[in-house]
Amino acid sequence: MKKTPNLHFDSPFKEDVYKGLSAFPKYLLSKYIYDEKGDKLFQQIMEMPEYYLTNCELGILQTHTAAISDSFNAEAGFDLIELGAGDGKKTKIILKYLSDKNYDFNYLPVDISQSVLVELEASLKKELPKVKVQPQQGTYFKTLEKLSDYNRRKKVILFLGSNIGNLLHEKAIDFLRNIREAMNPEDMLFMGFDQKKHPQKILDAYNDPAGITEAFNKNLLVRINRELDADFDPDQFLHWETYDPESGTAKSFLVSKKPQKVFIKGLDLKVSFKAWESIHTEISQKYDDSVVKWLADEAGLEVETSFKDNENCYKNYIFRK
Numbered sequence: 618m619k620k621t622p623n624l625h626f627d628s629p630f631k632e633d634v635y636k637g638l639s640a641f642p643k644y645l646l647s648k649y650i651y652d653e654k655g656d657k658l659f660q661q662i663m664e665m666p667e668y669y670l671t672n673c674e675l676g677i678l679q680t681h682t683a684a685i686s687d688s689f690n691a692e693a694g695f696d697l698i699e700l701g702a703g704d705g706k707k708t709k710i711i712l713k714y715l716s717d718k719n720y721d722f723n724y725l726p727v728d729i730s731q732s733v734l735v736e737l738e739a740s741l742k743k744e745l746p747k748v749k750v751q752p753q754q755g756t757y758f759k760t761l762e763k764l765s766d767y768n769r770r771k772k773v774i775l776f777l778g779s780n781i782g783n784l785l786h787e788k789a790i791d792f793l794r795n796i797r798e799a800m801n802p803e804d805m806l807f808m809g810f811d812q813k814k815h816p817q818k819i820l821d822a823y824n825d826p827a828g829i830t831e832a833f834n835k836n837l838l839v840r841i842n843r844e845l846d847a848d849f850d851p852d853q854f855l856h857w858e859t860y861d862p863e864s865g866t867a868k869s870f871l872v873s874k875k876p877q878k879v880f881i882k883g884l885d886l887k888v889s890f891k892a893w894e895s896i897h898t899e900i901s902q903k904y905d906d907s908v909v910k911w912l913a914d915e916a917g918l919e920v921e922t923s924f925k926d927n928e929n930c931y932k933n934y935i936f937r938k
């Protein structure tokens with residue numbers, strides 16, 4: 618193994634890019650796709666006909682609005698905390714129901730991006746003026762920690778969009794354990810998990826002919842060029858998607874079309890690519906009931922119920938401590 622030089626980085630982005638592109642095989646972390654441009658590309662992905670996840674989950678929330686909301690079982694009043702709220706399109710279905718029924722609750726969207734929260738609050742003020750919104754800018758766990766003291770009200774935590782799918786199982790368990798830590802015995806966790814299905818349908822969702830998913834992945838290179846003064850030529854890489862039906866893992870790569878060298882001035886790093894060498898950029902894990910139950914067991918959580926669409930495309934689970 619090569620010795621890692623004892624370097625000091627002034628940002629996690631720099632350190633992670635350095636590590637990922639010095640490693641073998643090379644990788645970059647998918648969380649860095651989401652700068653302003655990456656957020657826009659993901660919005661476009663959610664509009665694509667091939668990206669079934671959004672509509673499946675929307676359908677589940679529409680079909681089971683009452684059953685889901687009533688299962689929150691919160692006559693006494695509660696805090697609805699959403700991790701990674703985005704534009705709130707899906708959550709608004711639940712918010713409307715709770716608001717129409719005059720449930721006593723606060724909606725606390727948590728996001729790292731202040732501008733996302735400002736927009737969400739403004740749109741809620743217009744569309745659902747009765748809903749009490751308390752935006753929480755920050756990371757998920759810092760915020761959950763802050764909200765986990767015992768004298769607060771019951772918490773219902775939402776984590777939609779199968780966002781957990783970006784984590785390897787081990788990391789997903791850590792994530793669930795952290796949420797569990799923040800939960801009191803009466804609290805609930807409501808989460809979306811994309812399900813195993815026909816491999817072609819999964820591949821198509823991550824391999825659109827218009828090239829939006831390609832641009833989304835290549836945004837990593839564009840961002841490194843801009844923020845770290847590098848000279849990646851995104852056209853010299855192709856986007857490649859795989860799906861392993863055994864593990865349920867969809868995996869994205871950028872593959873170098875030729876031997877090439879890239880210089881990242883901000884890291885003083887020269888990166889060499891052989892022809893057809895890969896950079897792994899993202900995983901999007903697919904699940905079934907037994908895997909979800911195993912993850913929950915490992916994290917000390919219990920599956921209470923689940924809600925699905927007719928085609929078993931996608932499922933939302935309620936967990937308790």
Ligand code: AVJ
Nearest residue numbers: 662778779780782783900901
């Ligand atoms: C936002 C992580 C749920 O993995 O399905 C969409 C991101 N990547 N198309 C996913 C994504 C490529 C998405 N998540």
